[in-house]
Amino acid sequence: xxxxxxxxxxxxxxxxxxxxxxxxxxxxxxxxxxxxxxxxxxxxxxxxxxxxxxxxxxxxxxxxxxxxxxxxxxxxxxxxxxxxxxxxxxxxxxxxxxxxxxxxxxxxxxxxxxxxxxxxxxxxxxxxxxxxxxxxxxxxxxxxxxxxxxxxxxxxxxxxxxxxxxxxxxxxxxxxxxxxxxxxxxxxxxxxxxxxxxxxxxxxxxxxxxxxxxxxxxxxxxxxxxxxxxxxxxxxxxxxxxxxxxxxxxxxxxxxxxxxxxxxxxxxxx
Amino acid sequence: xxxxxxxxxxxxxxxxxxxxxxxxxxxxxxxxxxxxxxxxxxxxxxxxxxxxxxxxxxxxxxxxxxxxxxxxxxxxxxxxxxxxxxxxxxxxxxxxxxxxxxxxxxxxxxxxxxxxxxxxxxxxxxxxxxxxxxxxxxxxxxxxxxxxxxxxxxxxxxxxxxxxxxxxxxxxxxxxxxxxxxxxxxxxxxxxxxxxxxxxxxxxxxxxxxxxxxxxxxxxxxxxxxxxxxxxxxxxxxxxxxxxxxxxxxxxxxxxxxxxx
Numbered sequence: 001x002x003x004x005x006x007x008x009x010x011x012x013x014x015x016x017x018x019x020x021x022x023x024x025x026x027x028x029x030x031x032x033x034x035x036x037x038x039x040x041x042x043x044x045x046x047x048x049x050x051x052x053x054x055x056x057x058x059x060x061x062x063x064x065x066x067x068x069x070x071x072x073x074x075x076x077x078x079x080x081x082x083x084x085x086x087x088x089x090x091x092x093x094x095x096x097x098x099x100x101x102x103x104x105x106x107x108x109x110x111x112x113x114x115x116x117x118x119x120x121x122x123x124x125x126x127x128x129x130x131x132x133x134x135x136x137x138x139x140x141x142x143x144x145x146x147x148x149x150x151x152x153x154x155x156x157x158x159x160x161x162x163x164x165x166x167x168x169x170x171x172x173x174x175x176x177x178x179x180x181x182x183x184x185x186x187x188x189x190x191x192x193x194x195x196x197x198x199x200x201x202x203x204x205x206x207x208x209x210x211x212x213x214x215x216x217x218x219x220x221x222x223x224x225x226x227x228x229x230x231x232x233x234x235x236x237x238x239x240x241x242x243x244x245x246x247x248x249x250x251x252x253x254x255x256x257x258x259x260x261x262x263x264x265x266x267x268x269x270x
Numbered sequence: 271x272x273x274x275x276x277x278x279x280x281x282x283x284x285x286x287x288x289x290x291x292x293x294x295x296x297x298x299x300x301x302x303x304x305x306x307x308x309x310x311x312x313x314x315x316x317x318x319x320x321x322x323x324x325x326x327x328x329x330x331x332x333x334x335x336x337x338x339x340x341x342x343x344x345x346x347x348x349x350x351x352x353x354x355x356x357x358x359x360x361x362x363x364x365x366x367x368x369x370x371x372x373x374x375x376x377x378x379x380x381x382x383x384x385x386x387x388x389x390x391x392x393x394x395x396x397x398x399x400x401x402x403x404x405x406x407x408x409x410x411x412x413x414x415x416x417x418x419x420x421x422x423x424x425x426x427x428x429x430x431x432x433x434x435x436x437x438x439x440x441x442x443x444x445x446x447x448x449x450x451x452x453x454x455x456x457x458x459x460x461x462x463x464x465x466x467x468x469x470x471x472x473x474x475x476x477x478x479x480x481x482x483x484x485x486x487x488x489x490x491x492x493x494x495x496x497x498x499x500x501x502x503x504x505x506x507x508x509x510x511x512x513x514x515x516x517x518x519x520x521x522x523x524x525x526x527x528x529x530x531x
Binding site: 047050052072073076077079080081083085087088089090091101102105106135149150153 | 435439442445446448449466467470471
C-alpha cells in the first residue's frame with residue numbers, strides 16, 4: 001500500500017511548527033528509514049500516518065484513505081505502529097494474549113486471529129514464551145512482543161519508532177532481517193532510527209530530516225554521500241562510508257558487500 | 271526553575287519573590303483564621319479581600335480567578351445545597367415536596383463552605399505562586415529531611431510525567447485499534463489497556479529513580495552543603511513571627527469567647 005504525503009505542515013497547540021511542508025511518497029513494499037536530530041519532526045511525521053496526529057495543512061493518503069478524514073481505528077487496520085517503549089502497550093497476562101489484542105480489536109475472525117498471531121510469533125521467535133507474562137521478560141524480549149503484537153494486525157504498512165533502542169547486536173540484525181522479509185512480502189516498512197549502521201545495512205531508502213523539513217531523500221549511498229547536508233541533520237555517515245572515503249574510494253559505499261567490492265576494485269589482485 | 275511544574279505559574283512578581291516559608295506560614299494562618307472565625311462572612315471575606323488582591327499583586331489574578339470559578343465555586347455550591355438539604359435543623363425555612371431546608375442547616379453549611387472556600391483558595395494561591403523546587407530547597411536548608419522534601423517534590427513532578435505517559439499509552443493502544451472514545455461501555459473497556467502499562471511503567475520508573483538517587487549519594491549521612499540559597503529578609507522573618515503571634519492570639523480570643531458564651 002502506497003503512502004502519499006503532500007506539503008504537510010503541523011503546528012502543535014504550543015505554537016511549535018514541527019513539520020514545514022513535507023512531501024514524499026513511499027511505494028508498497030519499500031523499506032524507508034527516517035533519520036535526523038532529536039526534534040527534527042520524525043516522530044511527529046510518522047504519528048500522522050495512522051492519524052494519531054492530523055496535519056495542520058496538506059494531505060496524507062494511505063492508499064485511498066485521507067488520514068485527515070479517517071479515524072485512528074480505521075487507519076490502524078492499514079498502519080501498524082510499534083512505539084519506542086514496549087512497556088507503553090503491554091497489559092495482558094501472557095504474551096499470547098498480548099499479541100492477540102490488535103487482531104481482536106480489528107474484529108478479525110478467530111481463524112484469522114490465530115493465523116496472524118502464529119505468524120507473528122514465528123517471525124519474532126516467541127514460541128517458548130507464549131504463556132509468560134510480558135513483564136517477566138527482559139526488555140529485549142518485551143520489544144519483540146511489542147513488535148509481534150503489531151505484526152499480528154497484518155497491516156500493509158508497519159511503522160517502527162526506534163526499533164533498535166536497547167537491543168543487542170544479534171537482535172538488531174534479527175530485526176533487520178525480519179523487516180526485509182516483510183518488505184519482500186509487499187509490506188511497506190517505515191522506521192525512525194538513530195542507528196545509522198542499521199539503516200545502511202537494511203534499508204533501501206533514507207530520508208534525513210532537519211527542523212521539520214526533508215533535507216535529503218534517496219538511496220542510502222546517495223544520501224550518505226552528501227556529508228555536508230547530512231551534518232545539518234546531526235547525522236554521521238555509517239562507519240563503512242567514512243572508512244571508504246578515507247581509503248579514497250571513487251564511489252560512496254555504505255554496506256559490507258559494496259565496501260568489499262569497492263576495495264577489490266581499488267586494489268586488484270596481482 | 272522556569273519550567274511548568276505542578277500548578278505553579280511562572281511570573282516575576284513580588285509575591286513570587288517572597289520566601290516560600292513566608293507563604294507557607296501565611297497560608298496556614300489564613301486557613302486557621304477561617305476555621306476559628308465565628309462568622310461565615312468573615313471567612314468568605316478572606317478570599318475576596320485578601321487572596322484575590324494578592325493574586326493580582328502576584329500577576330496571576332486571571333488564572334487564579336479562573337481556578338476559583340472552575341474548582342472552588344462548583345464544589346462550594348454542591349456542598350452548600352447538599353448540606354442545607356440533609357443536615358438536621360429545627361426552624362424550617364422552606365419546604366419543597368419531601369425536601370425541607372432549615373435555618374440551622376443553612377447556617378452550618380455556610381460555615382462549612384466558607385471554611386472550605388477559604389482553605390482551598392489559600393492553597394491554590396500558594397501553589398500558583400510557589401515553585402516546588404524553591405520551597406523544597408528552602409525547607410531542606412532549614413533542616414527538613416531531604417527524604418521528606420524528595421517525596422514531596424517527586425510526587426508533584428510525577429503528575430506531568432504521568433500525564434505524558436498516559437497520553438503515549440493511549441496513543442499506543444489506539445494505534446492497535448482500541449476505541450477510547452464513545453459510550454461508557456467502550457470507555458470502560460479501554461481502561462485496563464490504559465491503566466496496566468501506566469501503573470507498571472510508573473512502578474518501574476519509581477524503582478529506577480530510587481536506584482538513581484541512591485547512586486548519587488542521596489542517603490549519605492553527615493552535613494550537606496547548599497548551592498542555592500533562597501533569599502529571605504529580616505522583614506519577612508518579623509512578618510512570619512507577627513502572623514504566628516496574631517494567629518495564636520486569635521485562637522485564644524476564640525476559645526475565650528466560646529467559654530464565656
